[in-house]
Structures are given as C-alpha cells and as structure tokens.
Amino acid sequence: MTETMLAERFYAKDHSIHLEDVPVPHPGPGNVLIEVAYCGICHSDLSLINGTFPAQLPEVTQGHEASGTIVEVGVGVTGWKVGDRVIPSAGRPCFTCRKCRRGDFANCLHLNLMAFAYDGAWAKYHEAAATGLTKIPENVPMDQAALLADAVSTPYAAVVHTAQVHMGNAVAVWGVGGVGTHLVQLAKVAGGVPVIAIDLNDEVLARAKRVGADHVLHSDDPDLMSKIEDLTHGRMIDVAFDAVGIKPTLRAAVDSLDVDGKAVSLGLSSQDIDAGPFMNFNLQRKRVYGHLGYRGQDIGVLAEMLSYHRLDLSESISEVIPLSEIKRGIQDLEEHRNNPIRILVKP
Ligand SMILES: [Zn+2]
Ligand SMILES: [Zn+2]
Known part of the structure; x- marks a missing residue:
C-alpha cells in the first residue's frame, strides 16, 4: 500500500x-x-x-x-x-x-x-x-x-418506523427527487396502494412512474385534491410524505389525508409548518410527524432486500x-x- x-x-x-x-x-x-x-x-x-x-x-x-x-x-x-x-x-x-x-x-x-x-x-x-x-x-x-448509508435508509425509516405504511394504505409523495423516489419505491414494497407521486417537474414524474408510482400528478394542478379523490375512489390518502419541506407542500399533504391519516415531513427548511385550520385537523384526527435519519440496523435490512431482489x-x-x-x-x-x-x- x-x-x-x-x-x-x-x-x-x-x-x-x-x-x-x-x-x-x-x-x-x-x-x-x-x-x-x-x-x-x-x-x-x-x-x-x-x-x-x-x-x-x-x-x-x-x-x-x-x-x-x-x-x-x-x-x-x-x-x-x-x-x-x-x-x-x-x-x-x-x-x-x-x-x-x-x-x-x-x-x-x-x-x-x-x-x-x-x-x-x-x-x-x-x-x-x-x-x-x-x-x-x-x-x-x-x-x-x-x-444504503443514508440516501435509501432515511426514506426506509420514514416508511417503516415513522409512517408504518402497511398493505392497502393509499400513499402520496410530494417531491420525487432523491428522497421522494425512494419513498415511492419503498411505500410500494410495504404494500401501499395506490402510490401517487406529486411534483412540478415532468422528468422526475416520468422517473417516479418508471420505479413504480401508480399515478403521477402535478403539484400546481388546481384540481389536485379532486384528482386524488378520484384516484383513491373517495378514500383519500392514508399516508402522505412531504419530501420538499416547505409550507405549501406540507399543507397539501395534510389536506389530502383521510380521517386518521398521517402526514410525514422529511424536507428541511426554516419555514413554519401549516397544517390547516384546527377545526379540520382535530375533527378529522389528522397527524403530522417529523422524520430524520434511520437506525443502524436498517442498512442491513435494506442490503437483504437488495440481495433478495425486493428492491432495485x-x-x-x-x-x-x-x-x-x-x-x-x-x-x-x-x-x-x-x-x-x-x-x-x-x-
Ligand atoms: Zn447523506
Ligand atoms: Zn451520545
């Protein structure tokens, strides 16, 4: 050497x-x-x-x-x-x-x-x-x-530990860059159905579709909420991830939730959180979680998922x-x- x-x-x-x-x-x-x-x-x-x-x-x-x-x-x-x-x-x-x-x-x-x-x-x-x-x-x-040592393990921990996505959950992901793309993939492996990717950029939406998003929507679509309602046949969203971390994306994530739904925030910015009126938030028992990082053992689990071809x-x-x-x-x-x-x- x-x-x-x-x-x-x-x-x-x-x-x-x-x-x-x-x-x-x-x-x-x-x-x-x-x-x-x-x-x-x-x-x-x-x-x-x-x-x-x-x-x-x-x-x-x-x-x-x-x-x-x-x-x-x-x-x-x-x-x-x-x-x-x-x-x-x-x-x-x-x-x-x-x-x-x-x-x-x-x-x-x-x-x-x-x-x-x-x-x-x-x-x-x-x-x-x-x-x-x-x-x-x-x-x-x-x-x-x-x-695996961050780029995938942080979204993994958000899906598995914080949001606890399970089979049959309707999932939406705001922002499908690095973190959001892996959220789409992992939410689908966890049994999310449908998994909806939401972004402003056509190229990243096309990529989200390639890695498994069932539907893609534009975040600036004025009919976004009614389209989510149609795509989920009126169920709305059980778990909404905000991988952007700005006021309007978290607000949209919260607005998309079904009763008892969870919004999980992964983006980091200095803006204040807006979860809508207390009236709606409390009446519909909505929940907002902050997420950061992963557990050391998550990396080993992900390595096994790659090994057994559960993830590409x-x-x-x-x-x-x-x-x-x-x-x-x-x-x-x-x-x-x-x-x-x-x-x-x-x-
Ligand atoms: Zn990193
Ligand atoms: Zn210490």
Whole structure:
C-alpha cells in the first residue's frame, strides 16, 4: 500500500475544497481501514460547503455514503477480516451524553457525523469503526450498496418506523427527487396502494412512474385534491410524505389525508409548518410527524432486500465520476443538472 492517497479536503476558514495527497490512515484500536469502492454526493455534503451546516473541524475529508472492502484490521476488532465487503456507518455515538450514558446509543444527542466530525470517504481509503459496519451480501453490487448509508435508509425509516405504511394504505409523495423516489419505491414494497407521486417537474414524474408510482400528478394542478379523490375512489390518502419541506407542500399533504391519516415531513427548511385550520385537523384526527435519519440496523435490512431482489436501485445511480471530477459532481447536484438521484464518486 502507498503511504499517501488522493482525498477531497474541505477547509472551514474559506469554505473551499481541494484535492490533495494526504497520508493513508492506519486503523486505531477497534477500527478498520476500508478501500473505498463508491461514495455518494449528498445534499448534506453541499450544506457544509455552503455554510448551512456549521463546520465541526477546521479541515475534513467529505463524503459519508460509502461502500468498500476491508484492507486492514485494527487491534481488538473481532468478527471482521481483510476482504470483507462493507458499508461503514455514517455516524458514531459520542459515548458521553445523557443518552449514551444510559446505553441508548441510537439516540445519542451529540452523534459524531462522518465527514463532519471525522474524515469521510471521498478518498482512496477510509478509517471506520468496526462496530458500525454492515456486511454487503455477495450478490449485491458495490455501487447500489453505497446508496444504503443514508440516501435509501432515511426514506426506509420514514416508511417503516415513522409512517408504518402497511398493505392497502393509499400513499402520496410530494417531491420525487432523491428522497421522494425512494419513498415511492419503498411505500410500494410495504404494500401501499395506490402510490401517487406529486411534483412540478415532468422528468422526475416520468422517473417516479418508471420505479413504480401508480399515478403521477402535478403539484400546481388546481384540481389536485379532486384528482386524488378520484384516484383513491373517495378514500383519500392514508399516508402522505412531504419530501420538499416547505409550507405549501406540507399543507397539501395534510389536506389530502383521510380521517386518521398521517402526514410525514422529511424536507428541511426554516419555514413554519401549516397544517390547516384546527377545526379540520382535530375533527378529522389528522397527524403530522417529523422524520430524520434511520437506525443502524436498517442498512442491513435494506442490503437483504437488495440481495433478495425486493428492491432495485439501478435507477438511483445517476452517474459515476472519478474523484478528480468531484467539483463538477458537486456542482451538478447543486444545480440539479439532469435531476440526479445520486452521483457516485469512484476514488
Ligand atoms: Zn447523506
Ligand atoms: Zn451520545
């Protein structure tokens, strides 16, 4: 193995990014070294660069949605060996907050996020904690595996844990970009019927249809609610996801609900939530949930779903680029050029 490797580095002082030769890390106790196969570009990576998320370190290697192969094992690691194909966890519990002290690591209040609090995987190698690894089944391709550590697991957790979509639920998804497309796919696997995708953009609606949406509608359609009523034969929606996170989309999601229906909000913005008049909201016993993130074990479940062909994520890989083109990839995602779901970096 060489002593140095190419890595993308973010500098907090001027919010610049650079491709640099940095030393290859050697895994500390409890850690492994992974040769990165693929690592996605996520909106939260952009949020660090543009300052929406505060920097936690003066400089850091970015990229937190990775797959790879173990090439070195640190002292004290059990159950993992060189050659294992793995997905590293995108965060580590702090082990000091009040949740961690009670053993509730999954709800750690100061989670150390990969690519924010420690170096990420836009690099040839990545040092990861062995406790957060998920094994990739043999028949699952490395590129699809890289999508599981956030891009698919967050929508999965919204469908399964927060919304608890089950067979026969009428489901609508507002905003079918990266998160929304996976919500459509997973709600359908969970038994949603019909699954309706709603967006302004014809191209992403066509893609939603390709990955399984039963119907697509335009969010600015003045007859949107009556069309939803027709498509559901008067039932209206049991579970509405808002993957956009702005006032009018959450309001429309709530308005579309049947009595006892749930609206789940996944988009992040600084706008206030509008769930309509108290009168309607309470009379019809509507519910609104906020959703963020996923459980570590969800990644393993999704890997099995790929292995057993319950899920096909081939449509989710919009492009694969070499690390040397990372700046262009970041710009393409920022500008939504060709509506990418995930651009993967292959270091
Ligand atoms: Zn991400
Ligand atoms: Zn903690």
